[in-house]
Amino acid sequence: MSRSGFAGVDVGGGGVRVRIEAGGANAYGDDAAPVPRDKGRVDLDRLAARIAAVIEKATQPPDRRGGGGREGEFAVPERLAGMAIGVTGLPGLVKDPGTLWHALRERFGLGALVVAGDMVTTHVGALGFRPGVVVAAGTGVITLGTDLAGVWNQADGWGHLLGDHGSGAWVGMQGLHAALRAHDGRAGGSPALLERMTARFGHPLDLVALVYESGSAANHLASFAPSVAEAARAGDPVARRIWAEAGRQLGEAAVAAASGLEPVFSWGGRLFDAADLLMEPFQDTVRALLPGAQFAPPLGTSADGALALARAAADGAVQPHHPYLYVFTADRSRTGAGTGA
Known part of the structure; x- marks a missing residue:
């Protein structure tokens, strides 16, 4: 044999x-x-x-x-x-x-x-093979609530142009928005993120060429998410708000996908490596919207x-x-x- x-x-x-x-x-x-x-x-x-x-x-x-x-x-x-x-x-x-x-x-x-x-x-x-809801968050994000039988609830997963709210690409994009606002002198900018953007991508015009001409915009946007995490851990309020909003977006998607299922929630994907910034707002949002929710760390x-x-x-x-x-x-x-x- x-x-x-x-x-x-x-x-x-x-x-x-x-x-x-x-x-x-x-x-x-x-x-x-x-x-x-x-x-x-x-x-x-x-x-x-x-x-x-x-x-x-x-x-x-x-x-x-x-x-x-x-x-x-x-x-x-x-x-x-x-x-x-x-x-x-x-x-x-x-x-x-x-x-x-x-x-x-x-x-x-x-x-x-x-x-x-x-x-x-x-x-x-x-x-x-347990029924429940799992948020899969990396460069993009998609949430699936399923019992692998009759219930298949998808929330988000629409790509970085139409959705993927709270994903790595979304976090990176929000960070770059704040960096460019600081560059322009507009309200809501973050000098800390501008400094990190310049160190990573160079002049804003270099960033524009990279994002719009490469054919892999989502990957380039997501590559800035670790810099947003670094700035948040260093105390930058704009960066911290971005991560808090990411957690809220993921929590809302998780609850939306829970219809017809036991309220068991887990997660996967590299974005959750930023656990100290993401997990609390994610779980707080789920609990606020669905009291009695249970969280199961990924196996x-x-x-x-x-x-x-x-x-x-x-x-x-x-x-x-x-x-x-x-x-x-x-x-x-x-x-x-x-x-x-």
Whole structure:
């Protein structure tokens, strides 16, 4: 019998992160390059190549791996019985999830593939398979309240131009607004943020060219969020207000997604690394709007959630739910019809 394993893949604003499990041991790897896009949509052909490269690098011997790591006595699997990929932009910016199945099936001997929005893998990573609400906040933000069966409530996740309120891109953008107001001498500006903006991006005209010409504006905006956090911790009142408002926005989205569910709330994504600035206003907003709310610290990451979905899919225990979760198997492809997971 061939030696099989499982792979969980998290594709977000911070790049591609992979966890591979085989024989009770784990390997992991990542690629921090931006998600490949074509006219705004996720370029699935290029993404498949990126995912394959990260998996193959993670399973190389240590002297050839050049990154990543291992936990336990990892033996490279001959095939992957299950793989799950949590993709930013699904739903909305992923045209045909089956592209990933066709690109990766033979390469890894896949038995089953789950392609889901990264908010689904973040939800499973944070709460296991427990019903509740999870706020997934990084470069963007999307909130999902689900029981992975009949209730699927999405709040926000509309991208940095139409929404993503409280996200890393939103925090960075608000910080840059305040910096530019200070540069102009307008009310509401922050000299502390102007100083940090100049140190990071140079003259405002350099910033304008970078943001408007690069094709990855959200990533550039989000890259300034750590500077806004630094200024807030140094006592800048404008920066502190930005983070407090971010927490309020995330709390409102969480409550909006809780309809029909037990009021259990968790979170995921790198924005919550700013816990001292974000967590209190987030939780205070939820409690004010929904007394009796319970908070459950996340059990794991989006990559952990993807790995759990990969194991479940290999056992036939994951059902598709359009447009958030698709399942493909070697004997039958399912593209979102039906309910439940």
